[in-house]
Amino acid sequence: MTTTPFTGGFTPVTEEITAFDLEVTGRIPAELTGRYLRNGPNPLGLDDPTAGHLLTGEGMVHGLRLRDGRAEWYRNRWVRSAAVARRLGEKPRSGPVHAGMDFPPNTHVIGLAGRTFATQEGGARPYELSYELDTIGPCDFGGALPGGYTGHAHLDPVSGELHAIANFWGWDHHQHIVIDPKGVVTQVTNIPVPDGPMVHDFALTERYVVIYDLPVTFSMAHAQKGSPLPVAWNEAHTPRLGLLSRSTGEVRWFEVEPCWVFHTLNAYEDGDEVVVDVVRYPKRFVEGRLDLGGTPTLDRWRVDLRTGRVAQTRLDDRAQEFPRMDERRTGRPYRYGYTTATLDVENVFYPGDTQLEDMPDEAFDNTLIKHDLERGTHETRRMGRKAYVGEPLFIAAGEKEDDGYVFSYVNNADRGAADLVILSAQDFTGEPLATVHLPVRIPLGFHGSWITD
Numbered sequence: 001m002t003t004t005p006f007t008g009g010f011t012p013v014t015e016e017i018t019a020f021d022l023e024v025t026g027r028i029p030a031e032l033t034g035r036y037l038r039n040g041p042n043p044l045g046l047d048d049p050t051a052g053h054l055l056t057g058e059g060m061v062h063g064l065r066l067r068d069g070r071a072e073w074y075r076n077r078w079v080r081s082a083a084v085a086r087r088l089g090e091k092p093r094s095g096p097v098h099a100g101m102d103f104p105p106n107t108h109v110i111g112l113a114g115r116t117f118a119t120q121e122g123g124a125r126p127y128e129l130s131y132e133l134d135t136i137g138p139c140d141f142g143g144a145l146p147g148g149y150t151g152h153a154h155l156d157p158v159s160g161e162l163h164a165i166a167n168f169w170g171w172d173h174h175q176h177i178v179i180d181p182k183g184v185v186t187q188v189t190n191i192p193v194p195d196g197p198m199v200h201d202f203a204l205t206e207r208y209v210v211i212y213d214l215p216v217t218f219s220m221a222h223a224q225k226g227s228p229l230p231v232a233w234n235e236a237h238t239p240r241l242g243l244l245s246r247s248t249g250e251v252r253w254f255e256v257e258p259c260w261v262f263h264t265l266n267a268y269e270d271g272d273e274v275v276v277d278v279v280r281y282p283k284r285f286v287e288g289r290l291d292l293g294g295t296p297t298l299d300r301w302r303v304d305l306r307t308g309r310v311a312q313t314r315l316d317d318r319a320q321e322f323p324r325m326d327e328r329r330t331g332r333p334y335r336y337g338y339t340t341a342t343l344d345v346e347n348v349f350y351p352g353d354t355q356l357e358d359m360p361d362e363a364f365d366n367t368l369i370k371h372d373l374e375r376g377t378h379e380t381r382r383m384g385r386k387a388y389v390g391e392p393l394f395i396a397a398g399e400k401e402d403d404g405y406v407f408s409y410v411n412n413a414d415r416g417a418a419d420l421v422i423l424s425a426q427d428f429t430g431e432p433l434a435t436v437h438l439p440v441r442i443p444l445g446f447h448g449s450w451i452t453d
Ligand SMILES: [Fe+2]
Pocket: 107, 151, 152, 200, 262, 263, 446, 447
């Protein structure tokens, strides 16, 4: 009986390694100078409670430095909480932990004001990393961060402000946080919400912060049972979207159908409507489990500011996740999006009674999807069998939307190790521009960033 979801493509690696001058097939575009960092859960021990749920395993950041057409180094490092440091035989880092939430973030890794942070929702603070991914410690931005932060912050490409919605089970509110390009917290606004809802992501437009208030809420019963993710579907919690005015801080709420959303593709204003594109789960998300086959589809909400109603349409009904886009268009009208096909995400998130000896090769599928939302078309790019393809990260190159590259870590089953595949976004199904051959596996994980020097 499988008791951990960390099997197949999610099987953790057990070592930290550093490798230099990696082998490359093709040509890495010479303009790409920086680090591609990706975070994900990599439990230290599969018997630990944190290994009981995919969302709670200790974070490990994988980093690849590119320069002048070369892949200079690869490193993977656990994010050191005090407990991780102790288990690795190191001195714990000191730092301002929030409410005892000394948890090594596993969700995202971002660059901010020349610094690097691993991030997660639910009360943990960002953990600052060095350029070479060593943990400096939890960060409260000079005492300005009242609580924890979020896995998914969004940068306004015009103002340069980094927006976030933080949540914590012990709060009766969510918290909207703005950090300026210098890394200074400039705004903190509390938004009262009942029941302690789980929040994974939000959306940003030019005038609004779009808050997802969905019926997955903190459960004391599950916390007392020691559930690693103490949340439950809550029929009594009204599902709604909040539009928080970026100028006044006031929130207007709009009811939606019951559902769960991890991720935003993008959002923008269109006359008297606010358009919000998300990957949406139609079914209940119970105790952090995606139960019984709810397919995550690419859906569009249109929030009508005149009538107060929300219309919902489907952009693509195939199972998919990890939406990314050209982030120079965040909050603005846009045309292209990228996702990963995920046929078997329920089993991936919680094996339940299904015995998963190995990840089925369609899990997280081996396919990336490029969406043209203007034309309503898409292109699919299949990788090999057991490719376990991860999040497709778009990296801008030229002026035009879609002029750039798509990065994804792809498991190379023949080598038993990962490749970084670099695609031309405009030649999505063509030969990769470059494939960087890493010396080790990279387990399936969550989100990443391209951070230029
Ligand atoms: Fe996420």
